[in-house]
Amino acid sequence: MIIEKLELMPFGTNCYIVGDESTNEAMVIDPGINGREIIDKINNLGMDIKLIVLTHGHPDHIGALKEVADATEAPIAIHSEDAMYIEGGRGGGFGFPQQPPMKPGQLLKGGDSVDIGNLHFLVIHTPGHTQGGICLYGEGVVFTGDTLFRFGIGRYDMPGGNGRQLLDNIATKLMILPEETIAYPGHGPETTIGTEKKANPFLNM
Numbered sequence: 001m002i003i004e005k006l007e008l009m010p011f012g013t014n015c016y017i018v019g020d021e022s023t024n025e026a027m028v029i030d031p032g033i034n035g036r037e038i039i040d041k042i043n044n045l046g047m048d049i050k051l052i053v054l055t056h057g058h059p060d061h062i063g064a065l066k067e068v069a070d071a072t073e074a075p076i077a078i079h080s081e082d083a084m085y086i087e088g089g090r091g092g093g094f095g096f097p098q099q100p101p102m103k104p105g106q107l108l109k110g111g112d113s114v115d116i117g118n119l120h121f122l123v124i125h126t127p128g129h130t131q132g133g134i135c136l137y138g139e140g141v142v143f144t145g146d147t148l149f150r151f152g153i154g155r156y157d158m159p160g161g162n163g164r165q166l167l168d169n170i171a172t173k174l175m176i177l178p179e180e181t182i183a184y185p186g187h188g189p190e191t192t193i194g195t196e197k198k199a200n201p202f203l204n205m
Contacts, residue, residue, distance in 0.1 A: 001018065001019070001020065001021070001119060001139055002017070002018065002019040002020075002021055002026070002045065003016060003017075003018055003141070003184070004017040004018075004019075004041060005184070006037060006038060008032040008033050008034050008037065008038075008063075008064075009034070010033075011032070011060040011187070012187050012188070013030060013032030013033065013060045013061055013063075013186060013187060014030065014184065014185065014186055014187060014188075015028065015029065015030050015031050015032050015038055015064075016028070016029040016030065016143060016184060017038075017041060017042060017045065017047065018116065018119070018143075019045065019047045019116070019117070020116055020117025020118050020119045022117060022118055023117030023118060024046070024047055024048050024117075025047070025048050025050050025116050025117035026042075026045070026047035026048065026049055026050065026116060026117075027049065027050060027051040027052065027053055027114070027116045028042070028049055028051075028052045028053070028068060028072070028074070029052075029053050029054075029055065029136070029143055030053075030055055030061040030062075030145065030186060031052060031061075031062070031063070031064040031065050031068040032060050032061050032062070032063050032064060033060065033063035033064050034063075034064060035064030035066075035067030035068050035071070036067075038064055038067075038068050039067070039068060039071045042071075042072065049072035049074045050074055050116055051074055051075060051076075051077055051105075051106070051114065051116065052065065052068060052069055052072070052074050052075070052076045052077065053077045053078075053108075053114060053136065054077065054078040054086070055133060055134055055135065055136075055143065055144075055145025055147075055186060056078075056079075056082050056085075056129060056130040056132055056133040056134070056145055056146060057078060057082035057085025057086060057130060057132065058085070058130065058146070058158075061145070061146075061186065062099060063099075065086065065099060065102065066099055066100060066102060075104075075105025075106055076102060076103075076104050076105050076106070077104065077106040077107075077108050077114065078104050078106075078107070078108060079107070079108045079109065079123075079125060079132035079133070079134050080107040080108070080109060080132065081130070081131040081132030082130055082131065082132025082133070083104050083107060083132070086099065086101070086102045086104065087101055087102070087103065087104070088101060108123050108134060109123065109125065110123055110124060110125030110134075111123065111125075119138065119139055120138050120139070121136040121137060121138035121139070121143075122136070122137045122138055123135075123136060124136070124137055124142075124174070125169075125173075126144075126145075126147045126166070126169040126170065126173055126174070127160075127162070127165055127166075127169060128147065128154065128156055128161065128162050128163065128164075128165040128167070128168075128169055128170075129145070129146045129147055129154035129155060129156060129160075129161060129166060130146075130158075130160045130161065131160045133145055133146065133147055133154070135147055135148075135173075135174065137177060137181070140178075140180070140181060140182065141181060141182045141183070141184060142174065142177060142181050142182070142183050142184070142193070143183075143184045143185075144174065144183050144184065144185045144186065145185070145186040146186040146187070147166065147169070147170060147174070148170055148174055148183060148185060148196065148200075149185045149186075149187060149188050149191075150185065150188050150189050150190070150191035150195075150196070151191070151196070151199060151200050151201065152188070152200070152202065153166060153167070153200070153202045153203075154166060154186075167202070167203070170203065171203065174193065174196075175193065175196070175197055175203070177193045178193065179192065179193050179197065180192060180193075180194060181193040181194075183196065
């Protein structure tokens with residue numbers, strides 16, 4: 001499995017290109033901004049992008065969505081509760097380009113499977129940062145978006161946020177994963193589930 005991380009400014013959003021070396025198929029997770037950088041990395045890797053997955057719909061995670069979707073011709077997958085963020089053409093301001101309305105190719109829900117070549121990921125619905133926030137778990141890793149960070153959790157003070165809901169979902173849906181699972185968050189460095197169980201101050205209050 002190939003995992004390439006691009007840290008995209010101005011908010012340090014992590015965009016991931018996740019690919020199956022045996023089939024050359026890949027997905028893009030959270031094309032935050034600077035589409036040219038993402039497209040150049042895809043071209044350098046020589047991967048065939050089959051899907052663009054959004055962990056949620058906030059502007060710093062969808063800023064380059066149209067540019068990457070146009071370049072790859074890949075469908076967009078987002079949880080149904082956050083589809084409004086792209087269907088309504090939101091995202092302008094704070095350095096992010098305004099997105100035209102776009103239609104998701106796939107509306108996700110908890111329990112769905114995202115399959116890329118021979119790679120298989122379970123969609124875990126983790127509302128709290130937004131109501132349509134998701135994580136993708138499989139192949140020994142979990143992409144946590146803005147749900148869980150290294151020694152941190154996502155904000156819940158924006159529209160659609162709910163702190164108790166976020167903590168409950170982290171506890172009941174992420175902390176039950178194997179401790180060796182590598183967590184790739186939407187911002188900052190990777191961590192492991194075991195590390196967060198032991199040392200994340202928000203989960204051990």
